[in-house]
Structure formats: structure tokens, C-alpha cells
Amino acid sequence: xxxxxxxxxxxxxxxxxxxxxxxxxxxxxxxxxxxxxxxxxxxxxxxxxxxxxxxxxxxxxxxxxxxxxxxxxxxxxxxxxxxxxxxxxxxxxxxxxxxxxxxx
Amino acid sequence: xxxxxxxxxxxxxxxxxxxxxxxxxxxxxxxxxxxxxxxxxxxxxxxxxxxxxxxxxxxxxxxxxxxxxxxxxxxxxxxxxxxxxxxxxxxxxxxxxxxxxxxxxxxxxxxxxxxxxxxxxxxxxxxxxxxxxxxxxxxxxxxxxxxxxxxxxxxxxxxxxxxxxxxxxxxxxxxxxxxxxxxxxxxxxxxxxxxxxxxxxxxxxxxxxxxxxxxxxxxxxxxxxxxxxxxxxxxxxxxxxxxxxxxxxxxxxxxxxxxxxxxxxxxxxxxxxxxxxxxxxxxxxxxxxxxxxxxxxxxxxxxxxxxxxxxxxxxxxxxxxxxxxxxxxxxxxxxxxxxxxxxxxxxxxxxxxxxxxxxxxxxxxxxxxxxxxxxxxxxxxxxxxxxxxxxxxxxxxxxxxxxxxxxxxxxxxxxxxxxxxxxxxxxxxxx
Numbered sequence: 001x002x003x004x005x006x007x008x009x010x011x012x013x014x015x016x017x018x019x020x021x022x023x024x025x026x027x028x029x030x031x032x033x034x035x036x037x038x039x040x041x042x043x044x045x046x047x048x049x050x051x052x053x054x055x056x057x058x059x060x061x062x063x064x065x066x067x068x069x070x071x072x073x074x075x076x077x078x079x080x081x082x083x084x085x086x087x088x089x090x091x092x093x094x095x096x097x098x099x100x101x102x103x104x
Numbered sequence: 105x106x107x108x109x110x111x112x113x114x115x116x117x118x119x120x121x122x123x124x125x126x127x128x129x130x131x132x133x134x135x136x137x138x139x140x141x142x143x144x145x146x147x148x149x150x151x152x153x154x155x156x157x158x159x160x161x162x163x164x165x166x167x168x169x170x171x172x173x174x175x176x177x178x179x180x181x182x183x184x185x186x187x188x189x190x191x192x193x194x195x196x197x198x199x200x201x202x203x204x205x206x207x208x209x210x211x212x213x214x215x216x217x218x219x220x221x222x223x224x225x226x227x228x229x230x231x232x233x234x235x236x237x238x239x240x241x242x243x244x245x246x247x248x249x250x251x252x253x254x255x256x257x258x259x260x261x262x263x264x265x266x267x268x269x270x271x272x273x274x275x276x277x278x279x280x281x282x283x284x285x286x287x288x289x290x291x292x293x294x295x296x297x298x299x300x301x302x303x304x305x306x307x308x309x310x311x312x313x314x315x316x317x318x319x320x321x322x323x324x325x326x327x328x329x330x331x332x333x334x335x336x337x338x339x340x341x342x343x344x345x346x347x348x349x350x351x352x353x354x355x356x357x358x359x360x361x362x363x364x365x366x367x368x369x370x371x372x373x374x375x376x377x378x379x380x381x382x383x384x385x386x387x388x389x390x391x392x393x394x395x396x397x398x399x400x401x402x403x404x405x406x407x408x409x410x411x412x413x414x415x416x417x418x419x420x421x422x423x424x425x426x427x428x429x430x431x432x433x434x435x436x437x438x439x440x441x442x443x444x445x446x447x448x449x450x451x452x453x454x455x456x457x458x459x460x461x462x463x464x465x466x467x468x469x470x471x472x473x474x475x476x477x478x479x480x481x482x483x484x485x486x487x488x489x490x491x492x493x494x495x496x497x498x499x500x501x502x503x504x505x506x507x508x509x510x511x512x513x514x515x516x517x518x519x520x521x522x523x524x525x526x527x528x529x530x531x532x533x534x535x
Contacts, residue, residue: 053486059482060486
């Protein structure tokens, strides 16, 4: 598996670690483990890697990971959804949301 | 004729015990002639909560209360944290506990209780174990309820596994009393204790729940520890699954398995299993009609409750009660496949929680499971699963998840698995 951290400079080290976690979780859900995940990798929509069931699974895994790390990853509340409707579009967007919630 | 007098007449020439409890074998005359508690504070038409169990003192007090034409509420100590709520919602006037009678003061009235008072009828209040909202206070006209026992019916020596606060328990007690039967109370509600009691007292019928039967299977008690005197095992109050029934039938080839079906709201309805290994049953009896609307069973019953004391009536204008049980129908036989509320809808694809549970139960080391829907903003709902391993066994969540995915369609596969205790209520139903 290759993970491209194209925005490393934007985030402190912890953010980079969180991003790796998100990307690793995405890869763990793919049939083809050799797919390279980058910020721009689409999760849903055209060329998306995940169907709705996998997306739910991904969100729950991130919820569990966040709990282990000591914060809450909220993806179910109306507020969370309206705040970040686009968070599932790309791997980078999801990682950014995950990191943002860790800092709240 | 008063109930106690009627029963005394029935038991007048009988020399065997009607009730076996904690090693004591009691004849009806022994129970009737016990030192009764002072009920002088209780008036006809009072709502009386009696906290007890199937012991001689509670039974005698219960019968005496019926003769006093009170509205009686049998309760057990297992639900003591909810007693105050029960007292409030059922407008309780008197509480009897440990032989002590105490009055409560309140200024509330209820039209259904007033109807019983005007008619001089005794009443019975049972609380629902509903999973939505607080328990509902179900009021029956006990004078009408007792009429069903006027037709003599055969009895078997029965262990009364059901509880004092449950319609099945009360029904078994009254059926035995009216039909010269024998009830045996288990010393403890554990698999070993129940089976020991059956063996010791030649019990012929064991009324129980699917959860308890699964625990019997898992404990390894079947078949070696099941005594040969046991002829019939009845199961009800929650959904049974076919693999468990098949396994029970295979291991206990001479035991007859019969399904029961009842709702406190409807009184007791008569049920006939299609076969010992079939989950299909015919629901009927005097004054009972059935129909299926959108796969959900509806029942009309003459022995239905008067109504709830703390909720609106659940009956429609023609008296039909929506059981919320999703059924399959075959030649007028019904098989309950789940509760309407158990229907899980994932992205528009519907299935039953039991479909998921059945697969999980086949995974090595699994003892109990509970599948349930969780809301999410992506597919509306998804399934999560709580799994309780057998004692001394550890289950790898990832392996179980892979197994579930290999056996189920993607929308039915649980999206999260928790290894935890699956709660079983005091009625041996999964919480």
C-alpha cells in the first residue's frame, strides 16, 4: 500500500498520523489493497472506491479510532452532516474533517 | 361462590399436593388454612399491589384479594426499582409486601377502574415489558378472566418457571388450581436447578423461553441432564429460531415441543403447533379471530384487556389488536419471523434482526447474540451486533466480521461488533 501525504506541511505531526490512520482504514476496506490512496482519491461518486455500505463501515471504524485516540468523531448528527457534506468525497477531505474534529 | 370456596370444593377429596415449593409439599387445604395476613385495611374496589412470588403466602393472599373484588397487581422484587412508577401509573391504593399492608394516598381516578368497581368485579393489572417507552399498565376484568377456567381441562405436573408478575405465570397457577394439577416451583431459575427440580418431582411439563432453552443447549445439559419424566416443553414470549428447535428435537426425541403465544393485552390465546419441530402454529380459541395485514398478525380476542391505565387503547374500532409480529402464513398456520420493530431497513432493503442473529449463532464459541439497527445518515440504518462468547472462550472480532460478511449480503452484514454481555431480563428474554 502506498499513502501519499501531499499536504504534510499543512499539518503538525499528529495531524499527519491521523491522516495515515484515515487512509489506512480506507485501504483496509478495499478489495484491491494495492490501490494508492492520495488526498484526491475519490471515495464516492464517479471513480469512487466505496459503496454506501463501505462508507458506513469506514465511518464507524473512524468513530472507533477516534474513541481510542480520545476524541469523538461525529458523522451522524445533522450538524456534522451539514457542516461537511463534502467530507466523503475524497480521502483528503475525510482526513481533513477527522483532523479538524480531533482539534475541537 | 367465592373463589377460595370454589377451589376448596374442587380440592376437597384430593390427597396429593397441589404445590411443591422449596422441598415442602403443600396440599390446597394447607395453603387455604395458613395463618392469613390481616387484610382489614383493604376495601372492595381498591387497587392492591402484592409483591411476592409463587410461595404459599403470596398465593393465599392473591386468592383472598380476588375474593375481596380488588384490582390486584402481582409484582416481584426483581422489578423493585420500578415499583414506584408502577404504583403511580396504576393508581395503587394498597401495597402488600412481606405480609405488611400499607395504604397509599392519592386523589386520582380512572374510568376503567370505576367500571370494575361499579360491577363489583375483581381486576388484574400486569405491566408490559415493551421495549419502547415505559411499561404499560394492562387492566383485565379478572372476573371475566376466571370464566375460562370453568371448563375442566387436563393438567400435567408443571414446573412454574414463569413469574408471579406475568400473565403466563398467573394462568398456570389458576389452570392448575381449577384442574387439580400440581405446580412445582424451581428453587433457582438456573438450568441445573430447574432440571434437578424436574427430576426430583417427576415434572412432566416445562414452560419456558427460547433464551432459556438456548442456555440449556449451551450448558451441555441436553440431553444427559434432562429427566425422562419430562414429556412436554413449551416455549414462548419471544421468537424461537429453527436451528435451536431442530437441535432440541434431535437431542430430545421423545419430548414434545409446543409453542405458546400470548400477549398480556389479549389474555391467553390457544395455540397449536403444526408439529414438534415446526415453528408454524395455529392461533385460535374461543372468541379469538386472526388476520394478517401487511405481513403483521392482528388478533381479536374476547378475553382481551379492558385497556391501559397509562396509555391510549391499542385496539382499533373493531377491536383488532396489532401484535406487531411479522408472520409467514401457511394453511392458516402462522410463523412469527420477527417483530415489526425488528425490521431493519438499510438503504431501503429490509430484513429481520433475527436473520443476522441466526448466522452469528453458528460462529464457534458464540453463546448469545443481539443484532439491532443503528441510525446513520448514509444508509438510514445499519446493523450492529453484540456477541457474548461462551464461558472461557474468546472471540476474535475480525474473524467474526469476516465470517458474517461471507455469509450475509452486504447490507445485512453488521458494521460493528461488540463483545459484551447480552442482557437477559428476569423473564429470560433478551433485553
